[in-house]
Amino acid sequence: MKKTIFFIIAILSISALFNFAEAQNATFPVPAGNVKQLFFLQRTPNTNTIICELNYKDGVVDKDDPINVFWLRYEDKGQKEDLSYIQRKFAYGINCKEISANKYELNFVSYKKYKMYLMQATDKQFHVYTAINSKQVILTKIYIQIKQGGSFWSPNIEYVELTGLDPITNLLVKQRLKI
Numbered sequence: 001m002k003k004t005i006f007f008i009i010a011i012l013s014i015s016a017l018f019n020f021a022e023a024q025n026a027t028f029p030v031p032a033g034n035v036k037q038l039f040f041l042q043r044t045p046n047t048n049t050i051i052c053e054l055n056y057k058d059g060v061v062d063k064d065d066p067i068n069v070f071w072l073r074y075e076d077k078g079q080k081e082d083l084s085y086i087q088r089k090f091a092y093g094i095n096c097k098e099i100s101a102n103k104y105e106l107n108f109v110s111y112k113k114y115k116m117y118l119m120q121a122t123d124k125q126f127h128v129y130t131a132i133n134s135k136q137v138i139l140t141k142i143y144i145q146i147k148q149g150g151s152f153w154s155p156n157i158e159y160v161e162l163t164g165l166d167p168i169t170n171l172l173v174k175q176r177l178k179i
Helices: 002-024 085-090
Strands: 037-043 046-054 067-073 079-082 094-100 103-108 111-120 126-132 135-150 155-165 172-177
Touching: 037 126, 067 094, 126 155, 126 172, 135 172
Parallel strands: 037 135
Antiparallel strands: 037 046, 046 067, 067 079, 094 103, 103 111, 111 126, 126 135, 135 155, 155 172
């Protein structure tokens, strides 16, 4: 009996390690075709993607809720899905505070230290700006590399990689942060 239980635990552990290692090497899709998309967030252990899009009504930004955050479930059928209550309140939800006309301070509910700003640019389009390598750039992507271990409430994050577009040079800028 003990050998059977040990064998089952060993198989499950090896399977979990294989699935985690496979996720580390996953090719992540790049979401496209959403004109309201501001930036997206991807993380291991799967390719499901969080989209942050501009929320506006009748051509005007919704001042009470300027950012709409949702999943693209690539692991299923690529369908759009709302964040769960726990995801919205403790992980991927975004706090927004209007600081002036057409300018909002943003941060993820799970990491209040990192500030982003939703602002209208000279091209009249809204973008999310943030500091990458000490420059204000247009945020396009956040990638979170999660190491094995940790828990649901406190994942073991190896690094966060920020990608943005320099509005002056139009060059992509990246920075990895250890958290």
